């Protein structure tokens with residue numbers, strides 16, 4: 314859940330149409346039209362200031378909204394067994410906080426996907442996650458988006474979408490064998506992580 318109190322406002326006289334803002338916006342709220350950045354519908358803006366922080370011409374200011382609002386997904390509206398199954402497939406515990414900036418847990422991101430979101434941007438728009446630092450929570454979110462059956466494809470703005478990093482579940486056997494002798498314990502790490510992912514489910518089943 315995030316309270317959106319700010320919005321981005323562009324000074325078109327300063328904007329040179331470089332499109333950096335467009336590429337760093339986590340919800341596609343800002344775009345360049347006729348070489349000038351525009352927030353077409355300021356209700357889409359989640360007030361993260363990513364664009365303002367990166368604009369090389371200081372053309373974007375964050376201003377207080379007259380109409381602050383909350384974004385978040387009501388987890389109780391989705392069958393929790395489906396949330397749990399999706400989280401397990403993505404190797405995250407449903408109660409795990411994925412986005413510390415906004416306080417969004419895996420169960421909320423999973424619920425957004427089960428309600429119809431198909432991209433990280435849509436999950437960010439619905440839950441507010443990735444609108445704080447915009448960085449830390451992207452990997453588990455990508456795993457959830459993929460586990461929900463969505464293809465991870467390049468950002469339509471022509472920017473490389475997010476690369477999925479290799480996790481303990483992905484290492485091939487020969488790599489594990491090569492590094493086991495150097496103090497890496499991939500299988501043990503994986504077993505521990507699998508136990509963490511399942512914690513809570515076992516308690517519920519007691």
Ligand code: SF4
Nearest residue numbers: 328329331332334368
């Ligand atoms: S980053 Fe700044 S200069 Fe570049 S398009 Fe956006 S507002 Fe304009």
Ligand code: SF4
Nearest residue numbers: 338358359361362364
């Ligand atoms: S969501 Fe963030 S990056 Fe996108 S327009 Fe609003 S303040 Fe800028």
